[in-house]
Amino acid sequence: MKNVFVYCEVTEEKRIAEVSLELLSKGRKLAETLGVKLEAVVLTDQAGDTLETIQEFGVDVIHLAESVELFPYRTLPHFRVVQAIFEKEQPEIALFGATSVGRDLAPRIASVLRCGLTADCTSLEIGDHVDTKTGKEYKNMLYQIRPAFGGNIIATIINPETRPQMATVREGVMKLEKADKKKVAQIKNYKVEEILKPEDLVITIIDRHIEPQKVNLKGAGIIVSGGYGVGSKENFKLLYDLAAVLGGEVAATRAAVDAGYAEHERQVGQTGVTVRPKLYIACGISGAVQHRAGMDQSAKIISINTDPNAPINAIADYAVTGDLMEVLPKMIAYYKKYSK
Amino acid sequence: MEKIKILVLAKQVPDTRNVGKDAMKDDGTVNRGALPAIYNPDDLNALEMALEAKDRLGNAEVYVLTMGPTRAAEIIRESIYRGADEGYLLTDRKFAGSDTLATSYAISKAVKKIDPDLIFCGLQAIDGDTAQVGPQTAEKVDFPQITYVEKLVEISPTQITLKRRLERGVETVVAPLPALITVHGSANPCRARNVKRVMQYKHARTLTELKEENRENSELFKDRPYLKIEEWSVDTIQADDTHLGLSGSPTKVKTIDSVVLAQKENIVLTSSDADVEELMVDLLKSRVIG
Numbered sequence A: 001m002k003n004v005f006v007y008c009e010v011t012e013e014k015r016i017a018e019v020s021l022e023l024l025s026k027g028r029k030l031a032e033t034l035g036v037k038l039e040a041v042v043l044t045d046q047a048g049d050t051l052e053t054i055q056e057f058g059v060d061v062i063h064l065a066e067s068v069e070l071f072p073y074r075t076l077p078h079f080r081v082v083q084a085i086f087e088k089e090q091p092e093i094a095l096f097g098a099t100s101v102g103r104d105l106a107p108r109i110a111s112v113l114r115c116g117l118t119a120d121c122t123s124l125e126i127g128d129h130v131d132t133k134t135g136k137e138y139k140n141m142l143y144q145i146r147p148a149f150g151g152n153i154i155a156t157i158i159n160p161e162t163r164p165q166m167a168t169v170r171e172g173v174m175k176l177e178k179a180d181k182k183k184v185a186q187i188k189n190y191k192v193e194e195i196l197k198p199e200d201l202v203i204t205i206i207d208r209h210i211e212p213q214k215v216n217l218k219g220a221g222i223i224v225s226g227g228y229g230v231g232s233k234e235n236f237k238l239l240y241d242l243a244a245v246l247g248g249e250v251a252a253t254r255a256a257v258d259a260g261y262a263e264h265e266r267q268v269g270q271t272g273v274t275v276r277p278k279l280y281i282a283c284g285i286s287g288a289v290q291h292r293a294g295m296d297q298s299a300k301i302i303s304i305n306t307d308p309n310a311p312i313n314a315i316a317d318y319a320v321t322g323d324l325m326e327v328l329p330k331m332i333a334y335y336k337k338y339s340k
Numbered sequence B: 001m002e003k004i005k006i007l008v009l010a011k012q013v014p015d016t017r018n019v020g021k022d023a024m025k026d027d028g029t030v031n032r033g034a035l036p037a038i039y040n041p042d043d044l045n046a047l048e049m050a051l052e053a054k055d056r057l058g059n060a061e062v063y064v065l066t067m068g069p070t071r072a073a074e075i076i077r078e079s080i081y082r083g084a085d086e087g088y089l090l091t092d093r094k095f096a097g098s099d100t101l102a103t104s105y106a107i108s109k110a111v112k113k114i115d116p117d118l119i120f121c122g123l124q125a126i127d128g129d130t131a132q133v134g135p136q137t138a139e140k141v142d143f144p145q146i147t148y149v150e151k152l153v154e155i156s157p158t159q160i161t162l163k164r165r166l167e168r169g170v171e172t173v174v175a176p177l178p179a180l181i182t183v184h185g186s187a188n189p190c191r192a193r194n195v196k197r198v199m200q201y202k203h204a205r206t207l208t209e210l211k212e213e214n215r216e217n218s219e220l221f222k223d224r225p226y227l228k229i230e231e232w233s234v235d236t237i238q239a240d241d242t243h244l245g246l247s248g249s250p251t252k253v254k255t256i257d258s259v260v261l262a263q264k265e266n267i268v269l270t271s272s273d274a275d276v277e278e279l280m281v282d283l284l285k286s287r288v289i290g
């Protein structure tokens, strides 16, 4: 009762998704602040060593449901089981990754439990609230902080009256930190066949092509990122060349992804990945607030833009005014010259 | 055989993709007036998929439901120009301030009145950007949901095959009807307006619009009843007030802050050889690279 719950997503490779581990890290801090327990929810066919991973995050209780119906993910079986767990356990807070699984599942759960759900939070904090109209005081609310209106505003949202307080968070937003001490979690098993009804199994998956994650933007120390200003997929090759000599990864803006210059998994920003490399080289990127939301924590930022007034320059350490087609080859040449 | 009823949920949104300087007021709030109101992009993909379903089924009709102020009737006219058969505007002051739970409650009440076999909606709206209304509506009308759909593979009067676009790949699923589908922006773009339909329906109006144009006494609807766009209120859909608007919304906005760009001290360079050389030497020296 009144604890912090994290729905742990199981990846194609049968591991706990990064975003879920990040949420366990955050969830542990929230639970500590509130003086309550941290509980994980795992739905899969066979848990295997995923439970080991979860134990490293200081989880008190693992709710485990194992059934062939639960892997790969389908909405209704997961919905039914999570609903059953939440109705019984009455969580205070419930966190989901803002992935195609979390964004599919969490709203359906919030709807059936009639509670509030805040999407794509960039920060979660505990704080008090006084209702200005009624004067009623609320202690220890979850502040769910999210960008809205195309990222031009930041809203702090609370759910004073309903429980659980539900939120989704994108991958890379919260820091992944294991617990200092490993805890042995209590495991609660669920009999899935007693929860699921035939109508929960009406959708069948007839084909799946899920590729292993190829690019690891979050782990990259150097990111060469291209925007719409790169102009074409062919021109993007220059970015790959620079990334190769510097030992970095290539990222892109949504405009560049939409134009087909780069794959979706390379998108940085509010609706992409959040990165914090030691160097971020922004090539032909204007610096829209949705893009900056995913990269403004980078230690050093270089902007290369033909427009001296591009908004990205405001957060850049070095602003190079010029054509990236001219600047990038020179950067490669001088790097080779001076790095021996 | 009865006609298959296909419903599209479409929202009118401020165009947040082109936020200019005048879009923010001095107090940091959003100046909605300065942003053009557009058809939510994903909802156009949803409309297209609904029209494709109708094309393939033959014996089907496409309805559009939009919840919003009077001016959202534009969404219905636009949908009809592109091939939808009919539209409903769900409009009432009591809806103002609804979060996604209250919005999906209102929409689900209207859905029950229409009683469709299939619902297509956008994956997400570009203003709230939550992607929650689809799944929440599905739960409230007790339909299975298929989200992130990119392609309509096959459809019959009893089942539908769909391809979903996920982060790292695709998945094809078969679902029985009824079902609710949320359509990804990578799905087929919407067909253009049909000139004949534009001619035929450009005078379509809601009663409120006619009143605003001081034409409530015109014979328009009597002569051409198909030009009347139905307006539905809280009463029409028999919704419970306490589940609507601000008071029916569990999420409350505590504070809103505008995003301020803190200007960093930066080094401004050109594309000259000397400048790029200086840049690379700097980075190597400070061990950022190398």
Ligand SMILES: Cc1cc2nc3c(=O)[nH]c(=O)nc-3n(C[C@H](O)[C@H](O)[C@H](O)COP(=O)(O)OP(=O)(O)OC[C@H]3O[C@@H](n4cnc5c(N)ncnc54)[C@H](O)[C@@H]3O)c2cc1C
Pocket: A150, A151, A226, A227, A228, A229, A230, A252, A253, A254, A255, A256, A267, A268, A269, A270, A271, A272, A273, A283, A284, A285, A286, A287, A288, A289, A290, A291, A294, A304, A305, A306, A307, A310, A322, A323, A324, A325, B016, B017, B126, B129
């Ligand atoms: C709800 C929502 C979510 C979003 N999420 C994201 C997100 O996650 N990530 C994201 O990136 N965007 C996101 N966006 C889109 C964002 O608003 C911008 O549209 C996008 O970031 C712009 O990308 P860009 O900078 O590549 O393109 P543009 O804004 O078109 O900028 C191109 C830049 O290239 C420069 N340029 C042109 N030619 C050259 C040249 N030869 N050499 C050097 N410079 C050149 C131009 O001066 C310009 O500054 C989102 C938008 C919305 C509404």
Ligand SMILES: Cc1cc2nc3c(=O)[nH]c(=O)nc-3n(C[C@H](O)[C@H](O)[C@H](O)COP(=O)(O)OP(=O)(O)OC[C@H]3O[C@@H](n4cnc5c(N)ncnc54)[C@H](O)[C@@H]3O)c2cc1C
Pocket: A117, A118, A119, A146, A148, A149, A155, A157, B009, B010, B011, B012, B040, B042, B043, B046, B065, B066, B067, B068, B098, B099, B100, B101, B103, B120, B121, B122, B123, B124, B125, B126, B127, B128, B129, B130, B131, B132, B133, B134, B251
């Ligand atoms: C700053 C701010 C932050 C917000 N944050 C949250 C939040 O975190 N949680 C929350 O519950 N609410 C939030 N809201 C409220 C939310 O934006 C509204 O409830 C909105 O009406 C629906 O949400 P959406 O725009 O995110 O739609 P989405 O859920 O993204 O829309 C998905 C699809 O549902 C259909 N649809 C949605 N609305 C309509 C409509 N009016 N008519 C017809 N079809 C429709 C469309 O097909 C659309 O493509 C926020 C609002 C603001 C201003």
